Amino acid sequence: GAVVSQHPSRVICKSGTSVKIECRSLDFQATTMFWYRQFPKQSLMLMATSNEGSKATYEQGVEKDKFLINHASLTLSTLTVTSAHPEDSSFYICSAIRDPNTEAFFGQGTRLTVV
Amino acid sequence: KNEVEQSPQNLTAQEGEFITINCSYSVGISALHWLQQHPGGGIVSLFMLSSGKKKHGRLIATINIQEKHSSLHITASHPRDSAVYICAVKGGSGGSNYKLTFGKGTLLTVNP
Numbered sequence: 001g002a003v004v005s006q007h008p009s010r011v012i013c014k015s016g017t018s019v020k021i022e023c024r025s026l027d028f029q030a031t032t033m034f035w036y037r038q039f040p041k042q043s044l045m046l047m048a049t050s051n052e053g054s055k056a057t058y059e060q061g062v063e064k065d066k067f068l069i070n071h072a073s074l075t076l077s078t079l080t081v082t083s084a085h086p087e088d089s090s091f092y093i094c095s096a097i098r099d100p101n102t103e104a105f106f107g108q109g110t111r112l113t114v115v
Numbered sequence: 116k117n118e119v120e121q122s123p124q125n126l127t128a129q130e131g132e133f134i135t136i137n138c139s140y141s142v143g144i145s146a147l148h149w150l151q152q153h154p155g156g157g158i159v160s161l162f163m164l165s166s167g168k169k170k171h172g173r174l175i176a177t178i179n180i181q182e183k184h185s186s187l188h189i190t191a192s193h194p195r196d197s198a199v200y201i202c203a204v205k206g207g208s209g210g211s212n213y214k215l216t217f218g219k220g221t222l223l224t225v226n227p
Contacts, residue, residue: 032213038156043201043217091156100213104148106158 002028004096006107013084013114021079021110023094029074030096034104035067038091050077084114118142121202121218128225134189136221138202141183145206148215149176149187152199161187161200192225199223 003026013019023033032051036044048069050056056069066088068080077096081088093109120139128134138147149161162169162176164185169176173192178185189196202218 034214043219044215046214049214093156093158095158095215097213101145103160103163104215105160106150108155108157111156 002026002096002098002103002105004030004094004105004107006094006110008110009108010111011113013112015085015114016083018080018082019084019112021081021092021094021112023077023079023096023107025075025096025105028096028098030077031074031099033071033077033094033096035069035077035079036093036095038093038109044093047079081112084112086114088112089114118216119202119204119218121200121221123221124219125222126224128192128223130193130225130227132192132225134192134196134223134225136187136200136202136223138185138187138218139183140185140202140204140216142204142216143206144183144204146204147178147185148201148203148205149185150201150203152201152220154198158201189223192223194225194227197223197225 005024007022035047038044046059047062048056048058050069050071052071052074058064071077094107095104097104118141122137146165148163151159164178173190175188199220199222201220203215
């Protein structure tokens with residue numbers, strides 16, 4: 001199957017700093033990428049949908065100024081958690097699709113710990 | 116009420132047993148995914164199906180569109196199958212036809 005690479009897999013940062021997470025589709029062009037957040041023992045929660053070259057669409061309740069998403073190319077989307085706080089500690093995971101009718105492929109996820 | 120319901124929530128089996136995980140959904144969909152999430156967190160897409168049945172190795176997925184129900188079967192289960200299995204549907208009431216709505220997952224533990 002297609003490969004989506006997410007980096008870093010783990011990051012620990014100090015409160016107040018910003019953290020950038022990258023999501024790359026390695027062997028296909030992803031027209032759309034999705035960013036999810038997952039709390040322990042919970043389902044994935046969609047944060048935003050990102051289309052190449054346009055502004056991301058955020059889900060209700062997700063602060064767009066806190067979670068900056070950039071989808072600069074058909075193979076790369078980034079999520080930046082700005083001014084991180086301990087409550088932002090979570091597991092973040094991306095997925096990518098070639099087009100709306102195709103299968104979604106997921107990254108390995110990033111475990112963010114804010115201290 | 117969640118649009119996607121999975122059962123059981125937890126399942127413990129002995130190595131070699133036949134496993135069935137069920138998924139029911141309440142909205143019209145264009146496709147259904149079965150995903151596997153290991154303790155490390157990464158998610159692997161096992162199947163995407165919109166009708167009938169698909170098989171890959173020891174894994175079989177079926178879907179009944181009329182009954183809004185899908186099952187994931189694992190034959191000859193092995194401890195390495197231990198993971199969380201997640202059902203996700205595409206094209207529900209979320210609006211966009213490519214957004215996924217996720218079930219809460221089934222934690223499978225296969226003992227040697």
